[in-house]
Amino acid sequence: MGERRIPQRVLGKTGLKVSVLGLGGFHQVEIGQSYVERLVERYLEAGGNYIETARSYGGGAAERKLGRALVGKRAEIVLVSKTGQREAEGAWQEINESLEALKTDYLDILLYHGVNDREAVKAILAPGGAAQAFARAREEGMVHFIGVSSHWPQLLPWVMEQLDLDVVMYWVNYLDFCHYPEIPQQVAPAARSKRLGIIGMKPLADGYLYRSVREAFTFALAQEVDVLACGFNSLEMLERDIEAVCAWTQPNVQVLETILRDAPELGDYVCRQCGQCRLPDLDLPKVFELEGKFDRQMFDGRPKEAPDYALRQRLGPWFHNQERAITLYKPYAERVRTFLEESRPLPACPYGIDLSWKLRLAHLKLTSDGRFPAGAADDF
Ligand code: SF4
Structure with a gap:
């Protein structure tokens, strides 16, 4: 029997089929070019096809390294980058720099990077704002789909009303599940009602859940999510992640509750938001x-x-x-x-x-x- 391959899901209304394990580019900055190439090679071999980076990672280093690693492989992958520029001129410049660094003439998805406050959205939508550069890039075929990433999930239902989006990206892991109950209660339903693709970031909570990789993926893939952008930067980490996502089956509620109950990272300090201590006069x-x-x-x-x-x-x-x-x-x-x-x-x-x-x-x-x-x- 051949090796199991990373399963795929459909990324919302984009219709793109993406492997549930995505390669996040941020931590590629920390390793050398030849090792990035070995990682990419192994990732693609296992069935991975979602590679995501950002113009700002390492001042462009992540894009340059991935660009070299992807020569001859561009057609196999869904390639994603981000710009944090809020004005059209800056965003347009960064889109072009991303394409050059990644050695490609199009991005499958371009994200507004780190939209964490209302001011960012206002700037994006203002005359001369980044939305104009995004729209032009889409019209000219340089970008196929548009999305947003955010580290402040509470804002996202409003952001999704304001911006013209195909995908949305936010934290999906069992640690932050305890801190951002608005994600399962409001953000994910709002995204799905708009048929947006959902990119989960930080499935291991930035590596904090390193002792619980299997449990972390079991939990994260059971949430409303199409792909998990993961920051592995060693072959050992990658193999561990591949094994976890290939072994994944839909867990029942008891399994998810057991993960939350027994997680060593949560222990007897992190509140699981069960609600049992809510008092009439104090929430x-x-x-x-x-x-x-x-x-x-x-x-x-x-x-x-x-x-x-x-x-x-x-x-x-x-x-x-x-x-x-x-x-x-x-x-x-x-x-x-x-x-x-x-x-x-x-x-x-x-x-x-x-x-x-x-x-x-x-x-x-x-x-x-x-x-x-x-x-x-x-x-x-
Ligand atoms: S009882 Fe209170 S502190 Fe304990 S998990 Fe439930 S909500 Fe959190």
């Missing part, structure tokens, strides 16, 4: 959701081995989401402060989370200046 799950938006619930006030500590420091505070979480917490702050002062008893959590410790830490984070714990070291 505790909401407070913990905002803590998740602040630092992905990575700082738990407990001692850590150096690699774990470093990983949490690197991955917790991203994309200015801390500032957004602090703003969203303001209506809850006074109520929580009073609650803590009164030392009111708290319900038991089915995941063994010490709610009084957690509530105290969450409150300190969300009332800090965004530099917690460095900025609040005396307070806990």
Whole structure:
């Protein structure tokens, strides 16, 4: 029997058939040209056909490396890049630079990169905004489909109303599932109602779920998603990912609940949003959701081995989401402060989370200046 090949799904209304495991270009910056070529070779051999990068990764290095690796292979793949330029002139220049670096005359998909606030959308749609360059590139056959990527999922239902899109890209993994319940509840249904293709990013939560690759893919592929852009940059990582996606079968609800319950990365600190501790006068799950938006619930006030500590420091505070979480917490702050002062008893959590410790830490984070714990070291 031959080797199993990476399964495919249809990318929404684009109709493109894409392998569920995508090659994300960001981490190709960190490895040499010949190794990128070996990775691409192996990825294609296993049935992979979705390769995604961005103009900004490594100042264009990711595109240049992938461009060299893809010589003679362009027809086999769905090739995707992104520009963060919000004005037409800059976007047009970057589209042309991407095509040159990737040694191709068209991109299957071009994404508005990192649309995380309303100002970005307004700039894109303004006269002389990037939307004009995207439309021109599509008219001239340089780009076949258009999409958006975002690190602030709450904004996406609105973004999908504003921009003319074929695909949307956002975080899909079981860690951030706990921090962004709006993804399964609002973002994914809105995307599907528009027949958009869904690109999931960070299926291993930026590598944080490295101990749980099989579980991470089991969970992520069970979500509303067509392809998972994954940042592997070694052959070992790639083989592990191929094995996980090839072994995937549709899990039932119990399997997904077991993954969330037993995940070592979630342990007895990360709130699973089960809702059982919600009180009539205080929405505790909401407070913990905002803590998740602040630092992905990575700082738990407990001692850590150096690699774990470093990983949490690197991955917790991203994309200015801390500032957004602090703003969203303001209506809850006074109520929580009073609650803590009164030392009111708290319900038991089915995941063994010490709610009084957690509530105290969450409150300190969300009332800090965004530099917690460095900025609040005396307070806990
Ligand atoms: S009971 Fe535990 S898991 Fe459930 S919402 Fe509360 S803190 Fe989160």
